[in-house]
Amino acid sequence: MCPRNSLAALPWFHEALPRLDSPPTTAYPRPIMYKHRVIDEPGRRLLRMTVNDSAIEIAVRPHKTLLEVLREDLFLTGTKHGCELGECGTCAILVDGEPVLSCLVLAIACEGKEIRTIEGMADGPELHPLQTTFADLGAAQCGYCTPGFLLTAQALLDENPDPTRQEIKNALAGNLCRCTGYLKIYEAVELAAKRMRNGSDSEAKR
Amino acid sequence: MSEYRVIGKPLRKVDATDKVLGKTLFADDLIKPRMLFCKLLRSHIPHGTVGKVDIGPALAMPGVIAGLIGEDLPTTFGILPISQDEHALALDKVRFVGDPIAAIVAEDEETAEAAIHLIQAELEPLDSISSIDQAIRTPEPRIHDYGAYGNIHKLVNLEFGDVEEGFAEADHVREDMVFFEGNTHLPIEQHASLADWSPDGKLTLWSSTQTPHYVHKALARVLGMPAARIRVIACPNGGGFGGKSDPFNHEIVVAELARRTGRPVKITLTREEVFYCHRGRHPILMRVKSGVKKDGSITGMHFQSLLDGGGYGSYGVASTFYSGALQTVTYNIKRYKFDGARMFTNKPPCGPKRGHGTPQPRHALEVHLDKIAEDLHLDPAEMRLNNLVPPDSVTANYLKVGTMGLGKCIEKVIEGSGWKEKHRKMPHGRGIGIACSSYLSGAGLPIYWNSMPHSGVMLKLDRGGGVAVFCGSIDIGQGSDSVLAYVVAEVLGIDPFDIRVVTADTDLTPVDLGSYSSRVTLMSGNAALQAAEKARELLAQAAAEKLEVPSGEIVFADGRVFWASDPEKGMSFAKAVVAAESKFGTIGTVGSYTPPRSPGQYKGAGVGPSPAYSYSAAIAEVDVDPETGIVSARKIWIGHDIGQSINPMLVIGQVEGGVYMGLGEALMEEMAYRDRVNIVHKTPSMLDYKSPTTHEMCEVETYLVEDPDPNGPFGAKEVGQGPLLPTIPAIANAVYDAVGVRIDEVPITPEKVLRAIRAKEKGKDPRIGPTKFPEPEWSEPLVVPPPWEGGDGKPVEKKEVAG
Known part of the structure; x- marks a missing residue:
């Protein structure tokens, strides 16, 4: 074992130790003492809507998308984004039960609407059947497109409790997933639909 | 019958519930005050x-x-x-x-x-450079002031045996040229x-x-x-996919x-x-020449790759080597020569995308073999089956092959797809094609030279029975966090969902090199296995002392630690931790993994070795509309040699995801630039960069071949990248079977198919693909005699003059 307390006996103890490698050269810059911001901000508008069953009143900038307001003002970061141009379906949420790309909707256009995001999909501790099957069948790999798929699939099942594989494909054609190749997603939607049709009995069997 | 309680079971991922609740915090979800x-x-x-x-x-x-x-x-x-x-x-x-x-x-x-x-x-x-050809022709101005010469970033010339001798010995020699366009990860x-x-x-x-x-x-x-x-x-x-x-x-x-x-x-x-x-798939122009005997056995192969690297080095040097490395691990190749060159061009830099440098040469090789089989009047599936690399062998370029389940993969897909009734027998417009591949379960050498482990795991056991696994690996959706939990749970006989997994934090976790080269399951899995076994040993000793039985007879299962001969004689896992902590002090163990040394001793031998190679075989059935040239995949059957599934559900998820990505690369994905307009990207959006939606994705039938590899944790090999590789050439070969045209250029777009069909109708060459191969100034090849010519993995001074 290496002796521990013998350093003081060594002749160089009271001098600086030789450096093994060159010291870092960049000195740490002094933190910037910045000026306070004065921004000509376009006037905010008061917006009332229902988000996941809670009535919300919030002042938003009129050019902000619903996606931005959900994520940045309401901190509902469960809604993801992949393009912010309406191309990938990742930011899909439900507005009055209809799947909508939240990156293409201005928040102020949602006055009085009912918004459902992934944070409001489970019923308290009870996962929605789609959430259970997505988790159990490996339909969520990286999980990034998952909220958009789940809500789009929920809208499908709310309207069509017994969709064919083709109907599922049609409903989900606007959502891109790069991990799964969609197959496990179809299986999860089909199993959830079956369980929802059969009521909670088969749910308990798992 | 499985001998395991956790391994091999289709369990939920440990982070799946967070993901379906939208609770997983990705980088952009983080919000900090000010x-x-x-x-x-x-x-x-x-x-x-x-x-x-x-x-x-x-x-x-x-x-x-x-x-x-x-x-x-x-x-x-x-x-x-x-x-x-x-x-x-x-x-x-x-x-x-x-x-x-x-x-x-x-x-x-x-x-x-x-x-x-x-x-x-x-x-x-x-002045800017936008293509491989232009980079070779234009040495000035140099995009970078380093590299081989001019705008050539890297040259690789390797020779394993005399390929000319191989061509002379052959019954048939064939040369093909294939271009594989670049594409991107699009996470x-x-x-x-x-x-x-x-x-x-x-x-x-x-x-x-x-x-x-x-x-x-x-x-x-x-x-x-x-x-x-x-x-x-x-x-x-x-x-991630490498991006x-x-x-x-x-x-x-x-x-x-x-x-x-x-x-x-x-x-x-x-x-x-x-x-x-970007940092995605390199565009590669390839030329492959092979000599074959009548039975399809390969007497010699000369493979050449020209890579369009884009503006920076990135992983490019490794990509260049990879474009010539893994050709040898599927079929016996007696003599092999590889020339590779990577160019700098003024495009976004290319790097590693799923399969890193190997899907392009694999595509060229498998299409080439399909053509050879036709030349020789052989069934392309049978020809492949008859020429497989044997298990536990060393290839011409000194890659050590361990378990090798490709034969079983081929047999499974032949049977499942009804290959024998379909190949060359279906009506015009419908076709079927086969291709095979192999991939690394982790690179044998690290990116920077060092002799430290590639993966480390620390395990902390709490006296309440809690187990925390610390590892530098990062879950990119493949399920690496879950693999850590499953491995530790199996060894300690506990529920994987009781384990706390802490990963990818350089302050808290020991180094794992990262989620690339399909290395994580094998390497961090082995490190976790070692750490868990050490903890198990401590607990077994302490429990045995308490129970007054031999420690070698202690069993861990279902959250209990007990005597094998009498399950009544035991204690809870938590009590066993208390016993161990009382006996030994704080319980923390470590495990680490370093891959075995590879037999190759030449410059460049560092790219290609792996502790284990996975194998895949795919058969694709497609419809080709002769009126529009649109190719639609009907179904893909794929066999994958996984060694041992840690979780078959996640393995199949990776297989399907790989097939999906291969389908996109085969038919539509491309990084196309406007050459004359500033080299801007033609389609930098998710709408215009075409990738498969639910409408393009086809049915996939997966067959897992399990033959545990001694180097993998519980015998596991990789699956994250391998299954992408055979998909692309299988589709190309199926297009030929459907309408008799060869599209030797990926992606196989409707425009190209239609052009080839029209050429065929006019009696012209029904092939779309490169016809010219610009030659850079190659360097003198490094000559390494293959093992069966008395080589020892080291280069020899000069080629001896024959006779």
Whole structure:
């Protein structure tokens, strides 16, 4: 074992130790003492809507998308984004039960609407059947497109409790997933639909 | 019957519940008090010198806090030690449209975005290069002042046996040329990073990266800070596929801006920026010449690759070697010669995408073999089956093959697809094709030379029975966090969902090199296995003492520790931890993994070796519409030699995902640029860059072949990348079977198919593909005699003159 307390006996103890490698050269810059911001901000508008069953009143900038307001003002970061141009379906949420790309909707256009995001999909501790099957069948790999798929699939099942594989494909054609190749997603939607049709009995069997 | 309680079971992933609840925090989901936002000014010209960059007008804008230009971060970086050729912000030159020039940080994203337009950057355009051919023809101006010569970044010339002798010995010699266009990862999550600086001089970076360890090293280098003061936390990646494996400009920039402002700084790239970050599949022009006997056995093969590397080195040197490395591990090749060259061009840099440098040559090889089988009047599936590399052998280029289940994979897909009734027997417009492949279960050597482990795991056992696994590996969706939990749970006989998994944090977790080269299950799995076995030993000893039975007879299962002969004689896992802690003190164990040494001893032998190779065979059935040229996949059957599934559900998920991505590459995905218009990307959006939707994706039938490999944890091999590889050539071969045209150029778009069909109708050559192969000035090949010619893996001085 290496002796521990013998350093003081060594002749160089009271001098600086030789450096093994060159010291870092960049000195740490002094933190910037910045000026306070004065921004000509376009006037905010008061917006009332229902988000996941809670009535919300919030002042938003009129050019902000619903996606931005959900994520940045309401901190509902469960809604993801992949393009912010309406191309990938990742930011899909439900507005009055209809799947909508939240990156293409201005928040102020949602006055009085009912918004459902992934944070409001489970019923308290009870996962929605789609959430259970997505988790159990490996339909969520990286999980990034998952909220958009789940809500789009929920809208499908709310309207069509017994969709064919083709109907599922049609409903989900606007959502891109790069991990799964969609197959496990179809299986999860089909199993959830079956369980929802059969009521909670088969749910308990798992 | 499985002998395991956890391994081999289709369990939920440990993070799946968070993911379906939207609770998983990706990098852009992180919000810090007083957080600032960063935007980058990127070059709008493909090649030019950078003059004065004046950020003054931007800094004057209200709400702007600070900015950076190239001179603020003059140190170069790059993923490979041999190509440290990037600057965080362009210092002297810009090398592609999208190369970052300056950064602005502001109170909000919109202000930062508005401010970058006020930056005055003087850019002096230089002649640009947009293709392989042009790079070979145009030595000046050089895009970089290093590399082989002119605008050739890297040359590789390797010769394993005399291929000319092989051609002379052959009954038939065939040469083919194939072009594989580049494509990109397109992860749904855009890259994002958040940096924070603490007053005691410590930096933390959260980032969507697959390689936190390499980002850590790059930050220390460029910021000139001790690595010990930098903490890199990789957030769960919203898809990676190789696109988040380099240290990136934006990661370094936000770190420096956090240091300068003392406030948290976040950046999230736009989708267009993600396209320009790229690091995806190299476009490769390939020429392959093989000599074969009548039975299809290969007497010699000469393979040549010309890679379009884009503006920076990235992983390119490794990619160049990889484009010639794995041809040898599937079929016996008696003599093998490889020439590879990577060019610098003024496009976004190419790097590793799923399969890293191997899907392109695999595609060329498998299409080439399909043509050879037809020349020889052999069934292409049978021909492959008859020429397989045997298990436990060494290839011509000194790759050590262990378990080899390709034969079983081929048999499964032949049977499942009804190959024998379909091949060359279906009506015009419908076709079937086969192809095979192999991939690494982790690279045998690290990216920077060192003799430390590739993966480390620490295990902490709490006296309450809690187990925490610490590992540097990062879950990019493949399920690596779950694999750690499953492995430890199996060894300790506990529920994987009771385990706390802490990963990808350079302060808290031992190094794992990262989620690339399909290395994580094998390497971190082995490290976890070792750590868990050490903990098991401690608990077994303590429990045995308490129970007064021999410690060798202690069993761990279902959360209990008990005597094998009498399950009644035992205790709970938590009690066993208490016993062990009482006996030994705090219980923490470590495990580490270093791959075995490879037999190759020549320069370049470091690329290709792996502890284990996975194998895949795919059969694709397609419809080709002769009126429109549209190819639609009907079904793909794929066999994959996984060694042992840690979780078959996740394995099949990777297989299906790989097939999906291969389908996209085969039929539609391409990084296309406007050559004459500034080399801008033609389709930098998710709408215009075509990728398969639910409508294009076909049915997939997966067959897992399980033959545990001694080098894998519980025998497991990789699955993340391998299944992509055979999909692309299987589709190309199926298109030929359907309509009799050869599209030797990926992607196989309707336009190309239609052009070939029309040519065929007019009696012309029904082939679309490259016809010219520009030759760079090759270097003298390194000559290494293969093992069966008495070679020892080392190069010999000079080729001996025959006779």
